Amino acid sequence: MAAWRRLVAVVELLPGVLDGQLRRDAQLTHFDYHVLAMLSEAPHRVLRMTDLATRTNATLPRLSHVVRRLEERGLVERAPCPSDGRATNARLTEAGWATVRATAPGHVATVREHVVDALSPEQVTQLAGIADALLRRLDPDGRLTGALDQSRRP
Amino acid sequence: MAAWRRLVAVVELLPGVLDGQLRRDAQLTHFDYHVLAMLSEAPHRVLRMTDLATRTNATLPRLSHVVRRLEERGLVERAPCPSDGRATNARLTEAGWATVRATAPGHVATVREHVVDALSPEQVTQLAGIADALLRRLDPDGRLTGALDQSRRP
């Protein structure tokens, strides 16, 4: 079978595996986790909704709903931005931070189990190059990989 | 950044690209397309719902809803299986077959554009090996890749 077809199969199956593990272990969607993880890496664990949306590849409506649900669970807080009245800052609460710390190891272990351990060291190196090349097309601005321009700050 | 994190980013972005192209060009979900494609490759273009579910990595309820919608659009027909009264056979109609033929080239072109053309020939070869290794963990029975046991037939 052609290489691309196998890639499509991987792309079809892997999200389900990652999502399932997080749902079981932390009652979080993979997207939820991504939101919390991005916040946890930000300075003061605060980000504008717009920045958070680009970092998670989400539309603003979708992010708004998700953050509202996370806020109801006490993992995130929202507050109007002092410097720009239009903007909203999302901040990771202590409970949210604790959730990330408790969840990250299991998530990383799942990825390791299903990806890294399935490949030889050379293949891991090759994969890095391949993923890099693909992301230059899929995500030219590096929004998901953290190479975002840092000019605007909350 | 680690290789696996870039892979996760790819896995996050690629489905959206594939889905978007099919929605625009054929008003089909990527999952819808996968259902039609599996039927188009089956003998007589007929498959049991259960077989179709494993081949598309879907739960039976999900498949049932999707096939109902495809049936309403005239792309698929359902009929009770003659040999097993419990089973339902899904058959690709002429309209469905025409849709697959009309849609496949654009879909393949999209994959080519975003994947194959982004990589060097060596990388494509490497990717085949990597995807193979990953699928041995993610899909040990080869359900999505067509290596399914062929004992039960409609």
Add this chain to the structure above:
DNA sequence: CCAGATCACTTGTACCTACAAGTGACACCG
């Protein structure tokens, strides 16, 4: 041969996501 278990679905309900419309807040131009 028939009661219970299993199988192959279908249907119903709840949740999540996408798209569209609406609401204040800022920015620029005269």
Add this chain to the structure above:
DNA sequence: CGGTGTCACTTGTAGGTACAAGTGATCTGG
């Protein structure tokens, strides 16, 4: 300063997916 346009969200509605329960048909043991 107003008025217009844009920005940054929020809310509402429709469509898709997951989980749970229900319906016949088939198998199995006594």
